[in-house]
Amino acid sequence: MPSRPRDDDPTLGDLSEGEILRAILARTARASHTIIGPGDDAAVIAAPSGSVVATTDTLVHGPDFRLAWSSGYDLGWKAAAVNLADVAAMGARPTALLVALAVPRDLRLSFVERLADGFREACAALAPGCAVVGGDLTVSDVLTVAVTALGDLEGRAPVTRSGARVGDVVAVAGELGHAAHGLSVLFGRFRDGDTPVAVDPSALGRGESAALAAQLRPSPPIGLGPFAATAGATAMMDVSDGLALDARRMAAASAVTIALDSATLGDSPQRALAGGEDHALLATFPPGTLPSGFRVIGTVAPQGEHDLLVDDAPADVSGWDPYRDWDSASG
Amino acid sequence: MPSRPRDDDPTLGDLSEGEILRAILARTARASHTIIGPGDDAAVIAAPSGSVVATTDTLVHGPDFRLAWSSGYDLGWKAAAVNLADVAAMGARPTALLVALAVPRDLRLSFVERLADGFREACAALAPGCAVVGGDLTVSDVLTVAVTALGDLEGRAPVTRSGARVGDVVAVAGELGHAAHGLSVLFGRFRDGDTPVAVDPSALGRGESAALAAQLRPSPPIGLGPFAATAGATAMMDVSDGLALDARRMAAASAVTIALDSATLGDSPQRALAGGEDHALLATFPPGTLPSGFRVIGTVAPQGEHDLLVDDAPADVSGWDPYRDWDSASG
Structure with missing residues (x-):
């Protein structure tokens, strides 16, 4: 649930992209499968099985959540959880998240910091070893959190929707x-x-x-x-x-x-x-x-x-x- | 550049999510690394090197493009190209794209169809074998295209920003x-x-x-x-x-x-x-x-x-x- 802005809590429009990214990255854990983490053109994540499970799911302010009801922490947690679930549903273990944030300029820094906390803690609680390994930050009038989750099958075959057999x-x-x-x-x-x-x-x-x-x-x-x-x-x-x-x-x-x-x-x-x-x-x-x-x-x-x-x-x-x-x- | 709506060109608000997805998927090519493509909880993509390169980049209407200047085809092409470039910059070959679309209800179906064409043809021209393997469709007042690109290093070490040596x-x-x-x-x-x-x-x-x-x-x-x-x-x-x-x-x-x-x-x-x-x-x-x-x-x-x-x-x-x-x- 929402919290009060800090007295020293600038809006994102008052900060440079670099300042915002540094604040987010300071709250990001290292994924155990990370070979190269945030800061380069792309992340590199271990895929020991020789394949990677990948899914994307987006939360848009309005249709998917309301700021009056969800704190930054709630939003980060939920955006992580719904994507982790899609990886798990294939029988895979989540290894990494990529987060594309589109944020209004009047959003507070503390909101985005708590969003990062929500991502980190949802991963720690639900999928230990998984973390945010990369992302993108853009400006939008509509707060939008697009997440991609990656996972590893650990040598198993993927479990699809189409394998149910009579008698199961x-x-x-x-x-x-x-x-x-x-x-x-x-x-x-x-x-x-x-x-x-x-x-x-x-x-x-x-x-x-x-x-x-x-x-x-x-x-x-x-x-x-x-x-x-x-x-x-x-x-x-x-x-x-x-x-x-x-x-x-x-x-x-x-x-x-x-x-x-x-x-x-x-x-x-x-x-x-x-x-x-x-x-x-x-x-x-x-x-x-x-x-x-x-x-x-x-x-x-x-x-x-x-x-x-x-x-x-x-x-x-x-x-x-x-x-x-x-x-x-x-x- | 933008084209005129067809006479039989419904808005997305007139269609079900399933109808829109079917129209998009009909225009999607199969990626050569695909093990499981669109339609399940997640895609599965081969990662023969035992690692996967992953990056995300978003185009938001307003800051990143304008509908008066960009057609659906242009937007799909550009959203693919800028993400493929980040994979290539690590020394990797792009294998798959995931596309999270947030669309206004008054957008025309033909726009989204041409967007899918742009993705397909940009991949064919710039990164043969790569294609869209998954995605997400949500409603938003601000047209937003969040793309995640995956790539394979084919046994090479990733090339980062930090390896330049004196004399190079x-x-x-x-x-x-x-x-x-x-x-x-x-x-x-x-x-x-x-x-x-x-x-x-x-x-x-x-x-x-x-x-x-x-x-x-x-x-x-x-x-x-x-x-x-x-x-x-x-x-x-x-x-x-x-x-x-x-x-x-x-x-x-x-x-x-x-x-x-x-x-x-x-x-x-x-x-x-x-x-x-x-x-x-x-x-x-x-x-x-x-x-x-x-x-x-x-x-x-x-x-x-x-x-x-x-x-x-x-x-x-x-x-x-x-x-x-x-x-x-x-x-």
Whole structure:
């Protein structure tokens, strides 16, 4: 959540690019796979497997986050976490992040410093050894954080969405529906008309605090991605657009039907199915090989009329666009 | 340069994310190093050397380009080229691009299709075998293209900025000052007050057309990066902020003084020294090892009071910020 500007806290427009980069780099850890780190034309990162896993995901102010709700630290943490999850979902271990920041001139230096802290600490907590190895800084009226994450497969084959086989169990690691719950708390309780207002932590119930953390600083089970690959996962993906939509995508890619049991989806199965931004790992395993950290939520059936069944009925699948019709200029 | 919308040319706001992605992917070539391409959580790219070179560079509407001057094709080409140049400057061969697009809802589909064409054709022309392997699409009020380029060193050591040795020759491959000339043509001739207006090709002199191409669709000598590394380049970098500033950076990183001879810098040495966005390759070589494609522009001297001398005098080095004080909302 946002913090107050320091008295000596200049805006980025008052600083040179070099000054801003030095402040950021002072808060960056060294990645264990770094051969050449920040400061040259490009970074060089070890890729011991002879291949590299690469993914990019961007957070844009307005559609993806609001400064009234997210601190710099939250934003850095989340931008790291959502990209690390995509690497983990291939069965790879994250090795490095590259961060392209486009920043308004009136943003405070402290915000960017805390953003760097968020990146560093999310990596330390979720993917030890991974760190920011390079980046780019430009000016924009819209604060934009574009991250590329790299990873190493450590000799394993990549786990795609298309390998689910009839008879496999369908399993998940990580929370479902909490991030959506957190967003509903923000939308429902911390707005003035259409304008987001700062969160008052004292006004939150216990479950609400956890839900808000899942939304603002998600902690996907990154280490379980490589672990699942080693255990023999046949298919895997990051659940970012809601379990129902993402399970349907996996079923279509694998030419199977996925059948889920709502009794395994917690207190609010509908929220677990529809809510986005979970960044849980959805995977399929041959029967009898479920690794620790995963729980069974269904089975893989022969391809039928519907890609996805929930309790043997066709699932109502709707996409995830929580900020649809919002005015992206406010907040 | 911009083209007219087709009659059946919807805005991106009228289309689903899936429809837009399908249109883009239909125009994407396969990279020769691709193990897994677009469509899964992450791409997997071969890294035969056991390491990967990675860099990111962003183009933001306003500070970095104007829609009145750049077509979608130009923008895709340039966003590819400037990133490929950073990979080449390490002595690596580009293998893959990841593209994070943040697009306004009122942008036309044809613009994004031509952007994909520009990426594809820039790769084909400048770095055969490299292609877009992944990306991300988000909504933003400010059109933003954040690219990450990956490359392979093919068994060579990376060439950094810090390896220049006393007695080396200083050499360059590619044009100097043309991109700055092109920008001065745009600023001087194709504005209405502060508002950029479309370029009229019939109003351009011969040198102006070439300068405009260097600005809008630069063709850095990507293949000469790996070639220089093989030939024994001791230091190398992409010239993006003007030769003077970048040569000074190389000198500082290498703890030497770089002495340039202005007689080697073409018709307009001052423009060659100050102009940005050339994406030429600046490199140092042991005497007698200059590879084809490079021309000598100076020598490496022991570190003195000044990092950079031009004709034996301290150089006047100014940075490159052509859009400073411009209103980024117009154009």
